[in-house]
Amino acid sequence: MSKRDRKRARRLAKENRENEVRLQIVMAVVSAVLLIIVLGAGIFKVEEELKEERIEKEAEELQAREEELLSDSVLQYEDTVRHYAEEAGIGEHVPVLLAIMEVETKGERDDVMQSSESAGLEPNSLGPEESIEQACDYYAGLVRRAEEYEVDRNTIIQAYNYGPSYIYYIAENGGKHTFDLAVEYAEEMSGGRTADYTHPIADDNGNWMYLYGNMYYVKLVEQYLP
Structure with a gap:
């Protein structure tokens, strides 16, 4: 083998070694990336599971607080309220709607949400389910205006x-x-006329x-919010 051939052979051998090193580096990087992806997926799954557990726990705690605050006569309508609230797109407002029912009737009258008049009807002219459906529709309209x-x-x-004018x-x-x-709003709308209101909230x-x-309505409702 000539000197030129030996030199070429050494150069090729060196290039092969360098290529092998580069290949090993690439494979190591790929392996590391795959490991990170696998570990990341595992961590993400664990985080999602923990998040679901936390949400479930918070829901259970909220349910427990609601049961402490609300009367049984109101809680019996919880599923109905949730159904119509979700249908109206305000599912997150269920606790408020239940608190409103507690204030309005404690769930002890047919028009449980006192919503007949908001539908243009005579007071107390709706049954429980109709009252809840109308209340959810009415409240959803208020939510849209508020937004x-x-x-x-x-x-x-x-x-x-x-x-709604409020x-x-x-x-x-x-x-x-x-x-x-x-x-101030009540004073303006009433023309300044007043009455006694015997209630601890006042x-x-x-x-x-x-x-x-x-004018104490928010304070009354807040008593029953978890």
């Missing part, structure tokens, strides 16, 4: 009692319900109210 006018949840709750009033006055704003305010809806 459009960017007001808070308590404004929606008070508007269930005062009517949403516009709050939107023009800071976008957030306060008791003072509820009082003790700190002298046990009175304006003769328009119930």
Whole structure:
């Protein structure tokens, strides 16, 4: 073998060794990436399982708190409320709707949500299921208006009692319900007429109210929210 051939052979051998090293590096990198993917998938699965467990636990705790706060006569309608709330696209508002029922009737009258008038009917003219369906539809409409006018949840709750125009009033006055704003609105709508209101929720305010809806409505509902 000539000197030139030996030199070429050494160069080829060197290139082969370098190629082998590069191949080993590539294979090591690929193996590491695959390992990371496998481990990542495993971690993601564990995280998802933990998340599901946490959600389930929170749901159970929420259910337990609801059962402590709400009367049995209201809880008997929970599945019906959930059905119509989800149908109306407001499933996340079920706790509020149940709290409203507790305030309105404690689940002890046919028109359990006192929603007949919101449908343009005479008071107490709906049966329990019809009352719940109408209440969910009405509340869903309030939610849509609240989202459009960017007001808070308590404004929606008070508007269930005062009517949709309260949403516009709050939107023009800071976008957030306060008791003072509820009082001012009731004063304006009642023409300043007042009445006695004997209820523990009103003790700190002298046990009175304006003769328009119930200016304490949010406070009443909040008592039954988990």
